[in-house]
Amino acid sequence: MADVTAKMVKELRDKTGAGMMDAKRALVAVDGNMEEAVDHLRESGLAQAAKKSGRIAAEGLANVYVNANTAVIAEVNAETDFVAKNDRFQNLVKDITVTIEENKPATVEEALEIKSGEETLSDSITNATNVIGEKLSLRRFDIVNKTDNEVFGSYLHQGGRIAVLTVLEGADEETAKDVAMHIAAINPKYISREQVSTEELEHEKKVLTEQALNEGKPANIVEKMIQGRLNKFLSEISMNDQPFVKDPDMTVGKFVESKGGTVKSFVRFEVGEGIEKRQENFADEVMSQLKK
Structure with missing residues (x-):
């Protein structure tokens, strides 16, 4: 009997999409012949996952x-x-x-x-x-x-279409969950404006300067305009500066502070973000028709 190595098993798995043990058993059954092992898995219906690998x-x-x-x-x-x-x-x-x-x-x-x-x-x-x-x-x-002095807050939107995990210090889990809910809805990039890098600030300032000059504004007021717009930009991407979704009359930073807490970190996953989707999605077409 041929010696079935881990490398052979991996190669077969890559070719067929079959599970590790199924791949190993197939190689053993055909005495290590790779092509026969592929056929063996196909005949057993265990290679069907490979057909989906390009989707x-x-x-x-x-x-x-x-x-x-x-x-x-x-x-x-x-x-x-x-x-x-x-x-x-x-x-x-x-x-x-x-x-x-x-x-x-x-x-x-x-x-x-x-x-x-x-x-x-x-x-x-x-x-x-x-x-x-x-x-x-x-x-x-x-x-x-987290530490013993910190709390987790989690929130799943639409059962997991968006998931958020927060860590707060000095507050309770309900507050941490409220912050997670806000992050799910508004999608801030940072906790505070202090976390924004100098490079990002300079890039945004350059863009805003070009916008102001293209609007034909006098040079003596361009700088004031840029500062105002830069401040607006920072407040939009920084969670602490954003109006709290459950009480827009206060910022998230003020809400957390009122609960005696500080936001230490957050992670936000939105399903499929950054993945280019095919346009010809039959499921999407059906759902869009149902909503009309």
Whole structure:
């Protein structure tokens, strides 16, 4: 019998999308012949996930799992928003988030190699892909730690279309959740304007200067205009300066301060952000018609 190496198993998995153990068994069954192993998996119906590997998975769910002083926020993608309502997919997302918290991998690649019994996390995703019939993938995650004096706040919008995880010091979990809700709705880039880099400020100032000059404003008032517009820009991207969604009469910074707290960090995942979606999405077409 041929010696089936880890490299051979990986090559077969890359070619077929099959799970690790399925790939290993196929290679053993055909005495290590790669082409015969591919045929073996195809005949067994275990290579069907490979047909989906080129598809765009820009839908799905994000989830937050908190365990004591550690929390994980993760995004798992699918091809259509219909899958987000699938119980198997929802449970898969929850299981992935818990598995990441328990094992604390550094990268997505490391996470996919986490083993539970004889099956890796990658195998679980492949198996779910075969059952559900869509390309599924773990896109990203973040592991966040806090101290005993801090609290986590989490919020899922539309069941996980947007997920937010916050860390606050000196406030309670309800306040932290309220801040997470605000972040989900408004999507600030920073906690405070002090976090904005000098490079970003200079770039924005240059753009605003060109705008003012193109408007034909006198040079002596351009500088005052720029300062006013720059201040508006900073207030729009800095969470502490934004009107609080639950009480627009006060800023988020004032709201948190009134609760005796300080926002230490936040992570916001919006499913599919940054992924170019295909235009010819039948599911989107159907949903748009239903809404009319």
